[in-house]
Amino acid sequence: MTTAIAETPTSQAAPHKGMTLRTRKNISNAISYFFLCLVSPLFLAPIAYMIIGSFKPSDEVLNGLGGFLPTNLSLDNYSGVMGRFDSDASGYFWNFYLTSLIVSLVIVIGGLVINSMAAYALARLRWVGRNLVLSIIVLLVILPFEAIAVPLFYLMNGMRNTYYVQFLPFIASAFSIYLFYTFFISIPNEIQESARLDGAKPFRVFISIIVPMSKPVYASVTILTFLAAWSSFLFPVMMIDQPRVRPLPLAIAVFKAQPPTDWGQIFAFGVLLVIPVVLVFLVFQRWFIQSVASSAVKG
Amino acid sequence: MATNQQVAPAKQRFGYDNTAGFMMSLPALLLLALFVLVPFVMAFVLSMQNVRLDGARPNVWMGLEQYRRILLDPDTSSVFYRSLLNNFIFALIVVPIQTALAVGLAVMVNQKLKGIAIFRTIFFLPVVFPMALVATIWSLIFARDSLGMLNGFLAAVTFGMIGPQDWLGDPKLALLSIAIMSIWAGVGFQMIIVLAGLQGIPQELYEAATLDRANPWQQFWNVTILGLRNTLVFVIIVTTIFSFRLFDQVYIMTRGGPGDSTSTVMYQAVTSAFVENNVGRGAAMTVVFVFVIIAITLLQQRIFRQNREVQ
Numbered sequence: 001m002t003t004a005i006a007e008t009p010t011s012q013a014a015p016h017k018g019m020t021l022r023t024r025k026n027i028s029n030a031i032s033y034f035f036l037c038l039v040s041p042l043f044l045a046p047i048a049y050m051i052i053g054s055f056k057p058s059d060e061v062l063n064g065l066g067g068f069l070p071t072n073l074s075l076d077n078y079s080g081v082m083g084r085f086d087s088d089a090s091g092y093f094w095n096f097y098l099t100s101l102i103v104s105l106v107i108v109i110g111g112l113v114i115n116s117m118a119a120y121a122l123a124r125l126r127w128v129g130r131n132l133v134l135s136i137i138v139l140l141v142i143l144p145f146e147a148i149a150v151p152l153f154y155l156m157n158g159m160r161n162t163y164y165v166q167f168l169p170f171i172a173s174a175f176s177i178y179l180f181y182t183f184f185i186s187i188p189n190e191i192q193e194s195a196r197l198d199g200a201k202p203f204r205v206f207i208s209i210i211v212p213m214s215k216p217v218y219a220s221v222t223i224l225t226f227l228a229a230w231s232s233f234l235f236p237v238m239m240i241d242q243p244r245v246r247p248l249p250l251a252i253a254v255f256k257a258q259p260p261t262d263w264g265q266i267f268a269f270g271v272l273l274v275i276p277v278v279l280v281f282l283v284f285q286r287w288f289i290q291s292v293a294s295s296a297v298k299g
Numbered sequence: 300m301a302t303n304q305q306v307a308p309a310k311q312r313f314g315y316d317n318t319a320g321f322m323m324s325l326p327a328l329l330l331l332a333l334f335v336l337v338p339f340v341m342a343f344v345l346s347m348q349n350v351r352l353d354g355a356r357p358n359v360w361m362g363l364e365q366y367r368r369i370l371l372d373p374d375t376s377s378v379f380y381r382s383l384l385n386n387f388i389f390a391l392i393v394v395p396i397q398t399a400l401a402v403g404l405a406v407m408v409n410q411k412l413k414g415i416a417i418f419r420t421i422f423f424l425p426v427v428f429p430m431a432l433v434a435t436i437w438s439l440i441f442a443r444d445s446l447g448m449l450n451g452f453l454a455a456v457t458f459g460m461i462g463p464q465d466w467l468g469d470p471k472l473a474l475l476s477i478a479i480m481s482i483w484a485g486v487g488f489q490m491i492i493v494l495a496g497l498q499g500i501p502q503e504l505y506e507a508a509t510l511d512r513a514n515p516w517q518q519f520w521n522v523t524i525l526g527l528r529n530t531l532v533f534v535i536i537v538t539t540i541f542s543f544r545l546f547d548q549v550y551i552m553t554r555g556g557p558g559d560s561t562s563t564v565m566y567q568a569v570t571s572a573f574v575e576n577n578v579g580r581g582a583a584m585t586v587v588f589v590f591v592i593i594a595i596t597l598l599q600q601r602i603f604r605q606n607r608e609v610q
Contacts, residue, residue: 036408043487067388116328118327125320127320142592147339147588151345168334171330172326175329253550256551270435281424282420289419
């Protein structure tokens with residue numbers, strides 16, 4: 001019997017094996033769930049700690065594992081943050097928010113327009129110098145912002161403490177151009193050629209044919225750019241010392257560095273800071289994950 | 300056929316779109332030139348000068364003196380080398396652990412299980428948190444006395460065997476602590492990239508391996524890891540470059556301390572230019588940073604080329 005099974009594994013053994021396979025599958029599923037449930041708390045704990053702490057009295061936040069206990073909950077920390085940042089000297093909380101919002105929106109919207117236009121010109125139009133520009137863009141993709149932060153700090157010294165200094169260097173992005181470029185190059189050329197044959201100018205083709213077809217890449221670039229802009233920290237550290245134009249990440253760092261530290265309020269600040277990105281993330285989750293994956297499809 | 304014949308010369312007829320090409324790429328190229336290319340060149344120029352922002356003294360040309368000071372002068376180079384070493388140590392901790400964890404998590408969330416999307420969301424969630432906020436939360440988790448979250452947790456699971464540690468105040472632990480936090484914040488990103496790589500591995504390879512009676516472990520090494528080779532090279536390179544960009548965490552949590560145990564190249568560059576008003580030295584450090592990034596990237600391309608030859 002055993003030899004027969006070994007000799008004809010497909011015909012005879014299949015029904016028997018089907019049973020064991022199912023139980024084996026169940027066991028392996030149980031093991032997977034066990035590991036997943038074991039690891040998940042490690043990812044959630046710091047976030048839960050912040051959220052719970054933001055509703056607790058400050059002296060109960062720093063309390064070992066007791067920091068997770070939802071005791072004496074109130075909105076005091078939230079009103080405390082609003083009250084603390086309500087003067088010209090400390091800055092206004094809504095002003096931090098407004099700064100982050102304005103800067104991020106200008107970077108995202110401006111970037112979508114000019115980077116996608118440039119990518120289209122590089123992908124689908126023939127013009128003198130195109131190949132040179134393209135190879136420079138590819139080289140710039142690997143250059144991190146850190147490599148130019150110090151000279152940029154020197155060059156833009158006259159624009160300290162403005163919105164401009166926070167968004168101007170970040171609107172044009174070699175990386176965004178690259179993402180648009182790889183998408184546009186994958187659109188069959190016949191589509192734009194037939195429009196050109198009908199007499200449409202290149203810009204017209206871009207606006208009325210290419211852009212409507214390219215929603216996925218616009219979504220990806222929006223998400224990646226918004227994440228980076230909302231988190232921007234290094235350049236504001238060097239360029240912004242007035243609370244009037246201070247973005248949220250810098251504001252929480254300044255808040256944390258001011259003694260005496262009020263942890264409940266700092267956590268409340270943190271929750272308010274992260275709500276926009278978490279909302280965008282949860283709503284556009286599918287796009288988020290695709291855009292991260294697409295950002296890696298190179299090399 | 301007739302249309303084909305029309306299209307072919309049509310391509311010729313369009314010829315060059317110089318005006319449209321220039322106009323459409325001009326805004327982006329102008330900004331890139333102003334805010335990326337010019338500063339990039341300026342880094343080299345500034346690094347050969349003594350520059351003060353207040354303009355109290357005019358810029359003085361000093362050749363390679365800044366490089367001599369940060370690389371050769373025994374009095375002033377030790378901090379910079381310490382910072383460079385910290386970046387390397389950070390990379391040595393973060394790259395292997397984060398890559399291994401990313402592969403493990405990606406394999407787990409790649410299974411067809413009910414509710415798997417929830418776990419994917421959980422693992423990815425820290426990625427959307429701004430690093431400034433992550434560093435703030437973890438400063439409290441790493442608090443030194445027994446009331447610190449991590450100390451409380453360790454005391455609970457080891458029944459008090461591990462006493463309270465000064466995670467950010469102990470020179471031996473501070474960099475490790477920042478590395479642990481950075482892995483928490485970043486592993487979800489790598490997980491998604493590996494997940495995309497996993498889904499690119501043809502299912503037939505697994506079926507063939509099963510027919511060859513490869514056990515799950517052999518399957519994992521010979522099909523999964525081999526299939527992920529290029530993805531893993533990419534993840535490792537990105538994480539290595541990320542390790543050399545380290546700044547936000549250090550600035551918020553330790554300011555390079557205690558001693559210079561968590562100082563990094565970028566932290567030194569910013570401190571030199573911004574705090575000590577020595578833009579030339581900061582620029583020189585930037586240039587060294589650029590060369591490190593170039594070296595890593597060249598290494599990547601070499602490995603990629605070898606991989607292609609293997610395939």
